[in-house]
Every structure is written in C-alpha cells, then in structure tokens.
Amino acid sequence: MNACNYLDETHYCPHCKEKLDCCSVPPVHVGDGLGWGTEAYFICLNDECPLFVNGWEHIELQFGHHASYRYMLLPGNTEGTPMMVGSKDAMKGCIMDPESIKLQDERYTNEKEAVTQLDTCVAEKNLGPILLLILDDAANRKHRERASDLLVEINDLSCVDPIRNHTFKNEVLGHKVNLDIQKLLKKNYKKECPDCSEIIKAQSKKCQHCGKEF
Numbered sequence: 452m453n454a455c456n457y458l459d460e461t462h463y464c465p466h467c468k469e470k471l472d473c474c475s476v477p478p479v480h481v482g483d484g485l486g487w488g489t490e491a492y493f494i495c496l497n498d499e500c501p502l503f504v505n506g507w508e509h510i511e512l513q514f515g516h517h518a519s520y521r522y523m524l525l526p527g528n529t530e531g532t533p534m535m536v537g538s539k540d541a542m543k544g545c546i547m548d549p550e551s552i553k554l555q556d557e558r559y560t561n562e563k564e565a566v567t568q569l570d571t572c573v574a575e576k577n578l579g580p581i582l583l584l585i586l587d588d589a590a591n592r593k594h595r596e597r598a599s600d601l602l603v604e605i606n607d608l609s610c611v612d613p614i615r616n617h618t619f620k621n622e623v624l625g626h627k628v629n630l631d632i633q634k635l636l637k638k639n640y641k642k643e644c645p646d647c648s649e650i651i652k653a654q655s656k657k658c659q660h661c662g663k664e665f
C-alpha cells in the first residue's frame with residue numbers, strides 16, 4: 452500500500468470517546484528534532500475533553516505555565532500520548548480532510564495509469580484512458596494534449612458526446628480538443644448538427660434528428 456495508509460484509520464479519544472481528527476504535521480516542529488517520522492497524526496480537538504479541560508490546572512501547578520494537553524496518537528498505533536498545547540486553537544489549523552486527500556490520491560493514480568496506457572490504447576481500441584485524461588481538468592496539460600492527439604488515430608466517434616458535455620477549465624486545451632474532434636468528424640465524413648448537436652453525415656441537407664435544414 453502507499454504512504455497514505457493512515458487515511459483509513461479511525462481512532463477515538465480514551466478520555467472523551469470522541470473521534471480523533473487527522474492533522475498534518477506542521478512544517479516547522481514546535482519541539483525541534485522531535486522527528487515524528489510521519490506526515491500526519493491524530494488528535495482529540497474536543498474542547499470539552501476532560502484531558503484538555505483539566506490539563507490547564509495540572510500544568511499550572513506542575514510547571515507554572517499556561518498550557519494544557521490534547522490526546523494525540525501517531526498513525527499505525529493504538530495508544531496515544533498527551534501532547535502539550537499552549538492555546539485552545541493550537542493544532543486546529545492543520546486538520547486534514549482524509550476523504551478529499553483520498554480522492555486526490557485516487558485521481559493522481561488514475562492519471563498515472565491512463566498515461567501509461569496511452570502507448571497501447573490505439574492498438575487495443577481502448578478509448579478509456581484518452582477520455583479520462585481529456586476530461587480530467589486536474590491532469591497534466593501535456594498528457595491531455597497527447598491524449599487529444601490520439602482522438603483522430605483511435606477513430607472512435609463515441610468520444611464526441613462526453614467531450615461535448617465537458618466544460619474545459621483551460622480554454623486553450625478546450626480549443627485544441629475541439630479541433631481534433633473536427634478532424635475526427637471530417638475523417639468519418641460527418642458533422643455535428645448546429646441545432647441539436649447530433650452527429651450526422653457531412654453532406655446532409657437536413658438533420659434526421661431535429662429536422663433542421665441547412
């Protein structure tokens with residue numbers, strides 16, 4: 452598995468039974484040389500948590516300064532430790548959303564896979580990776596251009612509908628894809644009806660879908 456294993460972990464605070472939040476490790480560690488060896492950790496950020504509520508007094512008495520504890524746990528562990536925090540909001544700025552990170556991770560994996568498939572997809576008549584890259588606005592622009600280049604070669608008109616239903620965030624790329632579709636249609640002696648967008652014969656005088664006459 453990958454380095455983001457922790458995204459599947461769920462932990463609960465033994466002090467308040469609340470679910471722990473997943474936080475990213477701050478780029479500059481509070482305690483230098485702490486060497487957490489992790490990019491994320493779990494922490495109880497419940498302000499009602501007894502460990503946190505009682506920690507202020509405990510630390511005041513013990514160490515004479517204003518701080519408290521939050522329960523924290525490193526990924527892959529079942530037992531955590533109290534971590535000292537100087538304020539109520541400390542650590543709250545780095546809460547991660549494991550679901551969105553998982554989605555990003557998945558998107559990136561799919562992109563990488565599609566890119567490797569580009570070399571063979573024309574021979575295999577596999578439109579999938581070409582469409583995936585063209586329609587993924589977060590994918591690398593060069594990969595998307597390469598995918599668009601293959602549209603004419605793979606010669607599969609079923610690519611037109613999904614592409615026409617996509618709004619390209621990058622106008623330049625959208626323009627290039629449009630030109631490649633025009634080439635593909637021309638190669639097949641087809642055109643798109645300007646009224647209903649159905650693909651029809653290039654020489655038609657009337658659209659057999661909407662009745663529009665040219």
Ligand SMILES: [Zn+2]
Nearest residue numbers: 464467495500
């Ligand atoms: Zn707690």
Ligand SMILES: [Zn+2]
Nearest residue numbers: 644647658661
């Ligand atoms: Zn029409």
